[in-house]
Amino acid sequence: MFDALVGKQLRSTQLATARGNLWEGAVRSSKTISSIMVWLRYIRTGPPGALLMVGKTERTLKRNIIDVIVSMVGVRRCKYKAGAGEVIIFGRTIYVAGANDERAADKIKGMTLAGAYMDEVTTFPESFFSMLGTRLSVEHAQWFGTTNPEGPNHWLKKKFLDKARLHVRRDGTEVVSSDPKALDLHRFSFSLHDNPYLPPAYVANLKLEYQGLFYKRFVLGEWCLAEGIVYDMFDEAKHVVDTLPDIRHWMCVGLDYGTINPFAALLIGIGSNDKLYVASEYRHDSRAERRQLTDAQYSQGVRQWLGSYKHGGGEGVTPQWIFVDPSAASFMTQLWTDGVQGVAKANNDVHDGIRSVGVAIGSNLLHVHRSCKGLISELPSYAWDPKAAAAGEDKPLKIDDHSVDGLRYGLHSTAHEWRHLIRLEDLETAA
Known part of the structure; x- marks a missing residue:
């Protein structure tokens, strides 16, 4: 069962009458849910002709929408x-496609469409979006x-959303553009408060999922620059420990x-107090x-570093996994040849990886031993690239990022093992 639409949810379905209609926030x-309700109505009442549904990939479209x-x-x-690249809804065959790279535009060349539904539009290449139009x-x-x-x-905001004829803002006000060149586009901006059905505990946990930049975007619904320090929640006095x-x-x-x-490697474990610890660092700077x-x-x-590590009266540790930069194929082969167990390619998704690290730091789950000097020096200075931000991209500067990359590989690749350790009281303490 789905709850009845209320407030801005309902209002957006009534106002989705333009050529283009976009829900963001x-x-x-x-x-x-609001956009799906309109799409289902359109499938039944819209003009005859071919329809298309698009996601970043066909898999994400199925998971998120279908x-x-x-x-x-x-x-x-x-x-x-x-x-087959199709879904049949209410007896009407609809093409489905992914749009995750510049080649995606070729998928729809020659099509004549009566309607389209798009999920995660900011992840599309601009060329695909323009071709679809x-x-x-x-x-x-x-x-x-x-x-x-x-x-x-971002191209979507600058070239399209900012030129919308109608904008229902996050505060609920409806603004109609007086610009004669405004696009036939209705924009609906949502905040977390526009869903009254979310339980308070769930909202609190959602806020745990996002820190820093991602909190502003995905919780507050703001279109904001990736600027300044990436891990601005890191506090050496709070997060660095001597014992x-x-x-x-040993995770x-x-x-x-x-x-x-x-070259940087970080040993990460879960303590008896259910906290994460970067216990030791192996680092070699050739220059x-x-x-x-x-x-x-x-x-x-x-191998010598792990074999000689002393803790709790013993010597030597065997971590469950060794997650390696995916581009270092030859080094992984060397580790396998040398009989090292648990070697695997790290999950190298930069944005989601940064979010995982931010959650661990921001919720006071992660602590770093003072001996990890490379990581401690990099965390406070790891910054977003202002030139990339000006071009509409989110990229960290590729400067002094070796230990922080190692941390991202380790934490993001094991997020399923430690996220349940985050507690609401830790968030309150961090705030």
């Missing part, structure tokens, strides 16, 4: 044809889309491979030490 703010529609109308009225050539064709905010210089508790589980090593650049090491020498160095 905070996560879990009900923008997706599965939700199935739960709303049942499998008889919504049949997804895996591998030319394909919606059936009379009275409309498109409907959803997205979370990105930077204010460690008993470590009940992983996060390893950033470098030859000319520094500073004027000695470049081979894969075999790095492998030996890592």
Whole structure:
């Protein structure tokens, strides 16, 4: 069962009458459900002709939208044809596609469309979005889309949303543009408060999921620049420790491979107090030490480092995983050759990885032993690239990022093992 639409949710379905209609803002703010309701109505009452549904990938489209529609109308009225690139809703065949790179525009060349639904529009290449506009050539064709905010210089905001004819703002006010060049586009901006059905405990946990930049975008619904320090929640006085508790589980090593650049590996464990600890760091800077090491020498160095680590009266640790920079294929082969267990490619999603690290730091779950000098020096200075932000992209500066990359590899690749350790009282203390 789905709750009845109220407030801005309902109002957006009434105002989605433009050629383009986009719901944007905070996560879990009900923008997706509102847009789906309009799309289902359009499938039944819109003009005849071909329809298209698009996501970043076909898989994410199915997970985010099609599965939700199935739960709303049942499998008889919504049949997804895996591998065929189609879904049948209310007896109407709809093409489905992913738009995750510049080649995506080729998928829709030559199409004549009567309507389209788009999920995660900010993840699309601009070329695909522009091409789709030319394909919606059936009379009275409309498109409907959803997205979370990105930077204010993102192409979607600058070229389209800022030129919308109607904007229902986060505070609920409705602004109609007087600009004669305004686009036939209605924009609905949602905040977390626009979904009154979310339980307070769930909202509190949602806020745990996002820190810093991502809190502003995905909780507050702001289109804000990625600027300043990435991990601005890091406080050396709070997060750096001189002693460690008993470590009940040596979870992983996060390893950033470098030859000319520094090589950094971090040993991460879960303490008896259910906190995360970066217990030790192995680091080699070829430039500073004027000695470049081979894969075999790095492998030996890592094995000696782990084998000689002393803690709790014992010597030597065997972490469950060693997550390596995915680009370092030859080094992973060397570790396997040397019999090292648990070697795996790290999850190298930069944005989601930064979010995982931010959550761990911001909730006071993560602590760093004072001996990890490389990481402690990099965390306070790891910054967003202002030139990339001005171009509409979110990228950290590739300066002094070797230990912080190793931390991201380790924490993001094991997020499923430690996220349940975050407690609401830790968030309150961090605030």
